[in-house]
Amino acid sequence: MIKFNQQPPSILMVCLGNICRSPLAEGIFKKVAADAGFVCKVDSAGTGGWHQGEPPHLLSQKVAWAHGITISLQKARKLTPEDLDRFDLIFCMDHQNLQDTLALSTSKSQIRKVSLLLEASYPRQNAKVPDPYYGNYSDFENVYHLLYIGCTDQVKRLLQTTSI
Numbered sequence: 001m002i003k004f005n006q007q008p009p010s011i012l013m014v015c016l017g018n019i020c021r022s023p024l025a026e027g028i029f030k031k032v033a034a035d036a037g038f039v040c041k042v043d044s045a046g047t048g049g050w051h052q053g054e055p056p057h058l059l060s061q062k063v064a065w066a067h068g069i070t071i072s073l074q075k076a077r078k079l080t081p082e083d084l085d086r087f088d089l090i091f092c093m094d095h096q097n098l099q100d101t102l103a104l105s106t107s108k109s110q111i112r113k114v115s116l117l118l119e120a121s122y123p124r125q126n127a128k129v130p131d132p133y134y135g136n137y138s139d140f141e142n143v144y145h146l147l148y149i150g151c152t153d154q155v156k157r158l159l160q161t162t163s164i
């Protein structure tokens with residue numbers, strides 16, 4: 001049983017730059033959660049700060065738009081140590097993001113919040129959402145589908161296992 005500290009529970013999506021994967025993950029999770037009746041707050045951040053203040057990558061915006069999701073108003077920001085206290089769950093896109101996020105942790109309760117987004121879909125396989133930064137539209141579309149699977153399975157798991 002997962003117990004949240006906050007009501008509604010808060011969820012953070014983490015990638016490297018916070019311009020390709022995690023903004024899309026934020027938008028998809030919000031939609032999937034709303035459609036499933038799971039009330040939560042969702043945000044995203046990057047372990048690197050190179051793109052702080054920028055909107056999501058144009059191809060992330062385009063692929064989101066093609067699926068009826070608007071992410072264009074998001075602004076990139078860097079993950080902070082305080083995020084590990086502020087959020088109930090932190091979903092990382094790949095193993096490097098996971099390691100970099102865990103490097104900011106200072107307690108077991110923080111460590112327990114951090115996992116790979118695709119863990120619910122592909123348990124114990126270290127499954128990653130690949131970095132599409134240098135890719136084309138079809139790479140971003142592939143990322144969208146992986147994120148959709150990951151978000152859908154995490155929402156299902158949370159609805160089954162939370163006590164709010």
Ligand code: 4NP
Pocket residue numbers: 015016017018019020021022046050131132133
């Ligand atoms: P993201 O993709 O981590 O999915 O936002 C990247 C964005 C920027 C860079 C790398 C990956 N970069 O090297 O600037």
